[in-house]
Structure formats: C-alpha cells, structure tokens
Amino acid sequence: MTNNPFNHHSPRLLLGGILPLQRPQLAADVVAGITLAALAIPEVMGYTRISQTPVVTGLYTMLLPMLAFAVLGASRHLVVAADSATAAILAATLAGVAHPGSTAYVGLTTLVAVMVGVLLVLAAVLRLGFLADFLSRSALIGLLSGIGLQVAAGEFGGLFALPKQGSGALQQVLSVLPRLGETRTDHLLVSVAVLALIVGCRRYPRVPGALIAVVGAIAVSGLFDLPARGLPVVGTVPGGLPQLGLPPLAGVPWNQVLITAASCFVVILAQSAATSRAYAQRYQERCDENVNLVGLASANLVAGLSGSFVVNGSPTKTEMVDEAGGRSQIAHLSAALVVLLVLLVFTGPLALLPAAVLSAIVFLIGVKLVDLEGLRELWQLQRNEFLIALATAITVAQVGVLQGIVLAVVLSLIEQVRHTYRPRTRLWCPNGEGTAWQTLPVGPGRFAAPGIVAYRFEANLFYANANRFTEEVLAVVNQPDGPVRGLIVDASGIDDIDYSAGKSLQELAGELASRGVRTALVTASSTMVKELRSFGIGASANSVGTFPSLKKALHALEQALEPSSSPC
Known part of the structure; x- marks a missing residue:
C-alpha cells in the first residue's frame, strides 16, 4: 500500500474529504x-x-x-x-x-x-x-x-x-x-x-x-x-x-x-x-x-x-x-x-x-x-x-x-445461512510423527488418543444446525473402529448458542451420559462458558470440565478414563 500523510486521521464530520490540505x-x-x-x-x-x-x-x-x-x-x-x-x-x-x-x-x-x-x-x-x-x-x-x-x-x-x-x-x-x-x-x-x-x-x-x-x-x-x-x-x-x-x-x-x-x-x-x-x-x-x-x-x-x-x-x-x-x-x-x-x-x-x-x-x-x-x-x-x-x-x-x-x-x-447450516466440521488427531496436531474430515478411526475423539464445529449453533451437530457427534461416538469413552468438543469456533441449540445440547449430554461417554469442552471465551453453563452444559457429573486448549482437555479426560488400545 502507498504511504499517505493523511493516514490515521479520524474521520471528520465536516470537510473530511478535504482537510487536512496538503499544498504540494x-x-x-x-x-x-x-x-x-x-x-x-x-x-x-x-x-x-x-x-x-x-x-x-x-x-x-x-x-x-x-x-x-x-x-x-x-x-x-x-x-x-x-x-x-x-x-x-x-x-x-x-x-x-x-x-x-x-x-x-x-x-x-x-x-x-x-x-x-x-x-x-x-x-x-x-x-x-x-x-x-x-x-x-x-x-x-x-x-x-x-x-x-x-x-x-x-x-x-x-x-x-x-x-x-x-x-x-x-x-x-x-x-x-x-x-x-x-x-x-x-x-x-x-x-x-x-x-x-x-x-x-x-x-x-x-x-x-x-x-x-x-x-x-x-x-x-x-x-x-x-x-x-x-x-x-x-x-x-x-x-x-x-x-x-x-x-x-x-x-x-x-x-x-x-x-x-x-x-x-x-x-x-x-x-x-x-x-x-x-x-x-x-x-x-x-x-x-x-x-x-x-x-x-x-x-x-x-x-x-x-x-x-x-x-x-x-x-x-x-x-x-x-x-x-x-x-x-x-x-x-x-x-x-x-x-x-x-x-x-x-x-x-x-x-x-x-x-x-x-x-x-x-x-x-x-x-x-x-x-x-x-x-x-x-x-x-x-x-x-x-x-x-x-x-x-x-x-x-x-x-x-x-x-x-x-x-x-x-x-x-x-x-x-447455507454456510452456517452446513459448516466445516473436523476431528483433531496427532500427525504421523505424533509431534503436532492436525484436523481431518469427520470419519471413522480418527482418534485424538486411545478411546477419545476430539470434534470441532466451526460455526455458531442455532436452531437450524443443532440437529446436524447432535447427529454427527453421536455418529462419531458410535463408530465401529473401537469403543469411544471420551469426547472433546472444541467449541472455540462457536460464538453464540440460541435457545433451541442449547436444549439440543442438554439432550445430547444426557444421551452421552447414558452411554458412559465422558466429555470435555474447549473454549477460551468466558462468555461462552457462562452461556453453556446456563444450559447445564460443561458442569455436569459426566463432564470433566471446560478448558482453554485441546491439550489441557485431553490430559484431564485421559486421567478420568481407563486406558484403551485404540490407535490413531
């Protein structure tokens, strides 16, 4: 970009397109x-x-x-x-x-x-x-x-x-x-x-x-x-x-x-x-x-x-x-x-x-x-x-x-709305060397750790996409490649949840609890934490808590679960 002597001046309510004058x-x-x-x-x-x-x-x-x-x-x-x-x-x-x-x-x-x-x-x-x-x-x-x-x-x-x-x-x-x-x-x-x-x-x-x-x-x-x-x-x-x-x-x-x-x-x-x-x-x-x-x-x-x-x-x-x-x-x-x-x-x-x-x-x-x-x-x-x-x-x-x-x-x-209704969803998984994290399309056999899947949803949750969120989470948990006992929901891409989505999350939490699946949430937003907890999410006995990073959530969930042999 071209440098300009008028840069960084706040817009004026009068003569904003003229002042300050530059004589040359x-x-x-x-x-x-x-x-x-x-x-x-x-x-x-x-x-x-x-x-x-x-x-x-x-x-x-x-x-x-x-x-x-x-x-x-x-x-x-x-x-x-x-x-x-x-x-x-x-x-x-x-x-x-x-x-x-x-x-x-x-x-x-x-x-x-x-x-x-x-x-x-x-x-x-x-x-x-x-x-x-x-x-x-x-x-x-x-x-x-x-x-x-x-x-x-x-x-x-x-x-x-x-x-x-x-x-x-x-x-x-x-x-x-x-x-x-x-x-x-x-x-x-x-x-x-x-x-x-x-x-x-x-x-x-x-x-x-x-x-x-x-x-x-x-x-x-x-x-x-x-x-x-x-x-x-x-x-x-x-x-x-x-x-x-x-x-x-x-x-x-x-x-x-x-x-x-x-x-x-x-x-x-x-x-x-x-x-x-x-x-x-x-x-x-x-x-x-x-x-x-x-x-x-x-x-x-x-x-x-x-x-x-x-x-x-x-x-x-x-x-x-x-x-x-x-x-x-x-x-x-x-x-x-x-x-x-x-x-x-x-x-x-x-x-x-x-x-x-x-x-x-x-x-x-x-x-x-x-x-x-x-x-x-x-x-x-x-x-x-x-x-x-x-x-x-x-x-x-x-x-x-x-x-x-x-x-x-x-x-x-x-x-x-189409982008929001069908947002990109991913699963976290270690790379081939196990030295870094990568996101992959949702599919079977992609674990963050033995028995644990980490699911990322990259849009706000509202009435139109809440069912898709629920169905995809249940499909991930119910995959045939090994028992899933822990679920991390990466909510760092979610900025807002409406009432319909909140009620769907409550029902999902109850379903996961009935299957014996422990959960953890990832978000660095205190506003989101407060909003989720208002729906009773993230603070139930089935949840190990809310964490600011995937690494911390995974560590807490691994401590709460028995080891399993499912590879990434």
Whole structure:
C-alpha cells in the first residue's frame, strides 16, 4: 500500500474529504478534477438516456450534489454523481406510472432523489452503514452486470436509429434484427465513428475519447447542418444554474416512489460503501461509512431540490480521479467548477449534438458494466457465488432491476445461512510423527488418543444446525473402529448458542451420559462458558470440565478414563 500523510486521521464530520490540505498535492487535484470533468460530462449526459430525463439533469448531478458530498462526506476519493445503476432503476420502476421524459416523470425522479436522501439521513442517524454488508460482492457483480446487459441491450436499437422494443434484454436485441432495413445510414455512421473513437482512445486512459467524440460531433453537426438533414439531435439544453424548489407532490404514486427509493437506497449503500472502502484501504485511511451516509444523503437531497435525479458513489468516476492523480475532494470541487462553466457558457452548442453520439456512449457504458473479470474469478474460486451472480444478472437483464435486487439480497442471505447450516466440521488427531496436531474430515478411526475423539464445529449453533451437530457427534461416538469413552468438543469456533441449540445440547449430554461417554469442552471465551453453563452444559457429573486448549482437555479426560488400545 502507498504511504499517505493523511493516514490515521479520524474521520471528520465536516470537510473530511478535504482537510487536512496538503499544498504540494493541490495542483494535481485540480488537474485531476479537470480530467474528471472532461471524461465524465459526456458520461452523465449519456446516463440521462438511461434515466429518461432531460440531458441537462445529468450535468446537474455534477454540480450541487458533488459539492454537497465534498463538504459533508468522509471519503477523500469517492465521486458522487449520476450513476448507471440507479439511473436504470428509475427508468425500470417509474416508466409504468408516468411517460418517460414528461414533466410528471421528471417530477417523480426528483422526488425519488429527495426520498433517497431522507432514507440515507435515517440510516446515518441510526448508524446503519453496516447494512451495506448484506449485499455480497458476488451479488453486486451480478447486479451491475445485469444492469450493464439491460443498458446495452436497451440502447442497441438506438445505434441504428431504431426505437426500443421488447421488455427484456434478449428481446430488445432480437427485435432490432428484422428492422435493420429501417436504419438511417447517416445515424449509423455517426454511431460507428463514435464507438471506434472511444474504444481506440481506451489505449490511452487520459485521452478523453468521449469528450473528443462529443466536441467533434457537434462541430460536424453545425458545419454540415445535420439537423436540417433530418438527423436526430439532442435539442435545446437550458443554460444557467439549476432552479431550486420542492418536487411536485400532487397526485404522487407514493407506493411506486417509495419502492424506487428503497431500491436505489440498497444499491447506493452497497456500491458506495464498497468503493469508498476499497480506496481507503489502498491509501491506508480511515473512512466512516456513517459519515459518508450523511454526505450521500445531502447529495441526493440537493439533487432532488435542484431538478436532478438520484446520485450514487461511482466506481468508474472514482477510478478516473485516482488515475489522474487526485487524492482529495478538491479534485471534485474542480470538476464541479468546470460543469458550472459549461452550464453558464456552453449549453448552446450541445443542442447540435447528434442523438447517435449519446446512444453510442450509453451502449459502451452498458458493455463496460458487465464484469466479465469478476464473473471469471467467481467461477474459478467460488462456484456457488458465481451462480448467485449469474442468476442476479439474468434476472436484472430479463425481468427488472428491482426483482434482481430482491433476488440478490435473498440469495446472499441464503448462501450465508447455507454456510452456517452446513459448516466445516473436523476431528483433531496427532500427525504421523505424533509431534503436532492436525484436523481431518469427520470419519471413522480418527482418534485424538486411545478411546477419545476430539470434534470441532466451526460455526455458531442455532436452531437450524443443532440437529446436524447432535447427529454427527453421536455418529462419531458410535463408530465401529473401537469403543469411544471420551469426547472433546472444541467449541472455540462457536460464538453464540440460541435457545433451541442449547436444549439440543442438554439432550445430547444426557444421551452421552447414558452411554458412559465422558466429555470435555474447549473454549477460551468466558462468555461462552457462562452461556453453556446456563444450559447445564460443561458442569455436569459426566463432564470433566471446560478448558482453554485441546491439550489441557485431553490430559484431564485421559486421567478420568481407563486406558484403551485404540490407535490413531
């Protein structure tokens, strides 16, 4: 990791992403901010194609929301602005209650941003930053990949000047094929040129391919008067500062607004936390997620009040700043100033921008979101989690983002319960030389000492796995390779026991006593000892006691038993 002079400072409640200043770094931060603006302005304009809102609302997300997070957030690195994931959620969940792009629809998107801000405020007050952990990294890979497929498929027809048809990603792609004869040649040529330019510039990360494409396309559009030739363009983009005001509240479909806000809230928690933690670890910094929630809440509140839509911590924009040398929110303040300049001076030329340019940019955004590397790594390392990611991606792409989020959370929790329900269990046994201990899978003939088995359970005991614990212990004691007269239960991997598991342990202790099997417990936790004894475990006449180590438990049990001839 890179050493950093800001290391080990406690997170601040104000200006945590800016202070303390390091003067030699200021110039690099300013340059990084200008680079961010050059790369991200075309991107956020593209996100408005996803969210189905006016182009200027994308620029608004890089003004007041970015300033708000810079002042109130804790992360020095996280860039908060428009994001493809939350933009896709807006379109997927609000399009059914208002016509996309209409005044009513835009009003709903601003109201959702305000509601997301309220939810984030509540999460910060209640210190619920830990909720981000309930969407696993594998589920997040699947979620973002599914959104990428959905976004790319939805814009595939736009590359050919064809309207989107179909409700799922696969249907949307297939619907284009029989309509290729309706393609506008000039529109397709612009799309192909923009795709080639942006992809070619990726070999040089600091070259703003999207910005070059936007500026070049505007110049060509004006020079050859492409709007007069019938080529679709963005049209008038309002200039000046955004107008502040409350979203309209009359006739609001609150049920849909709250569902949309809750969906965005979950994604923001998971994605922003994962990104801010990654960069805090990279630079050995502390980053309080609950303070970040305050920054994210303020960013979304001002987004809604300034006529924009939901903002989120963006991994791609954060990486843009980091690659450009930015190390604090000064870079983001610089980017906001560039956006302000664009709003005040350069919105006029944006009206000439061909729609094909935004279609190409959005298509590439979607393709980039499909995390093939993450999916490949999951396939190699954790097949079960790969299946979770794949199922989530397919659900998002074919059914919807909301359904994908629900499935991702449910599958993540099921996978965790599965690990706890069927944890790893082992038997302690001396190694071949008898000089050290080793753990082996549970099976017959594996003794810690003649007539004694040592069983280790590596998870908390609760109602769902208590029966498995009991059955496996009885199977170990009842093995055919020799009489088992002593049992050591290594409980050092158990941190908690619920009521159902405690009662099962009581019944197990009675069964072992009836078979004449003496027992000993291993745990170094005084809390666990107290909890076990509250159920009458570890202090009965059949037990020789509780010990902090396997060696001590084995010694005590050997003294309490007659020697036997069973080998290890």
